[in-house]
Amino acid sequence: MDIILGLLAIASVIGLAMLMSSNRGNIPFKGIGIMLVLQGLITWFMFNTEIGRIIIEAIATVFEKLIEFGREGVDFVVGGIAMTDPDNPHVFFFDVLLIIIFFATILSVLTYLKVLPLIIKYVGGALSKVTGLPKIESFNAVNSMFFGQSEALIAIKSQFHRITENRLYIVSASAMGSVSASIIGAYMTMIPPEYVLVAIPLNMFSALIVASIIAPPDVEDEDDEVDVKNVTESKSIFEAMANGAMDGGKIALIVATMLIAFLAALELVNFIVGAVIPGASLELALGYLLLPITFLMGISPGEMLDAGSLMGLKIVTNEFVAMLQFIEMQEQFSEKTIGIVSVFLTSFANFGSIGIVAGTVAGIDAEKGKTVSRFGMKLLVGATLASILSATIAGLFL
Secondary structure (H helix, E strand, C coil), rough: CHHHHHHHHHHHHHHHHHHCCCCHHHHHHHHHHHHHHHHHEEEEEEECCCCCCHHHHHHHHHHHHHHHHHHHHHHHHHHCCCCCCCCCCCCCCHHHHCCCHHHHHHHHHHHCHHHHHHHHHHHHHHHHHHHHHCHHHHHHHEEEEEECHHHHHHCCCHHHHHCCCCHHHHHHHHCCCCHHHHHHHHHHHCHHHHHHHHHHHHHHHHHHHHHHHCCCCCCCHHHHHCCCCCCCCCCCHHHHHHHHHHHHHHHHHHCCCCCHHHHHHHHHHHHHHHHHHCCCCCHHHHHHHCHHHHHHHCHHHHHHHHHHHHHHHHHHHHHHHHHHHHHHHHHHHHHHHHHHHHHHHHCCHHHHHHHHHHHHHHHHHHHHHHHHHCCCHHHHHHHHHHHHHHHHHHHHHH
16 A cells, blocks of 8 residues: 555656646656666665665764764864753754764865766766766756755856756756755764665655756757866865865854754744644644645654654755754654655755755856746745655655
8 A cells, every 4th residue: 555655646746747847748758767767776775675774884884983083073172061951961053063064074075086076977977878868967966965055056157058947947956955965964963874875866866857847958969068177176185174174164054043043933933823823833734734745655644744744844944953853753753754754854955945046046147046036936846846756765665
């Protein structure tokens, strides 16, 4: 029964995307079919084979070790701060957000050493060859697995003169549906690492699938070249480390600032809603709204409302707000629901990301920035459908 529901959910996502499509006659169904098969194979391999489990555990172990190294630096700087509650010394900003600085530093060094650019170029090229999708879109999708929304778009700024409106939608959706490698460590301190690792490739494919249906690309060969020569401005490995650390610090502060604003606003909204309708909250309303989706995704009836509340909360605030609540609720969920919700939460698909993506594109090309602002809500719907697709496919193998 769960398999039938999961297939219905996948069909529903594709159907909704087709309803939004700007050119149904040009949808690359062959490439979409190949990517769906690849998603299924990757998830099956990682969840249901011994080799896959060993690989996930090995990668998770590496990340856990990196998190330990990062905490050494954090402890040196803030370890002497007295806690208001010595019995519970956990401080989210210190224990989670500051880890981002170390991961951003590693990412910057790997970029300077041309390790990541080469991986992204050749994996993106292979993806383009296998699926038949354009190179720039494929490159950007792979790039979005490692870099954040802004960084992923900036990496292709030299190609912006070749990007039409439909192609702009695809690269923007890939950026919004992605995660940043610099933030992965922070996610892993809040939700099971194996689901974060599975979500990364699933989201890459899902964003491409949904965006290619909504805005089918039509590209001439001469408008489909990728240049990765100037991907970093660092002149030495030490400058790369310094730049990465500064970027990581900015990300940590931005996330902290957004969390303060969103959590405070959420409390305000819930206070007003509760005053009008005693016992009601924004999360509860979102849970009811998403009940049909959670049912199709394979979540058991007793968990659908709470799972839908978390998913809706992530869309209207951000993934960190939802993950913080998820930490407190995990014990009441089955392993399958934990997996589905974890994969759904692991992306940047939320209202705030519309402004981030539009602002980044406007910084590169003012006119294209206006275009992104115009289809902002369509972009959010597409990225959310991609998150639903990734979570549903993960659920099929749990």
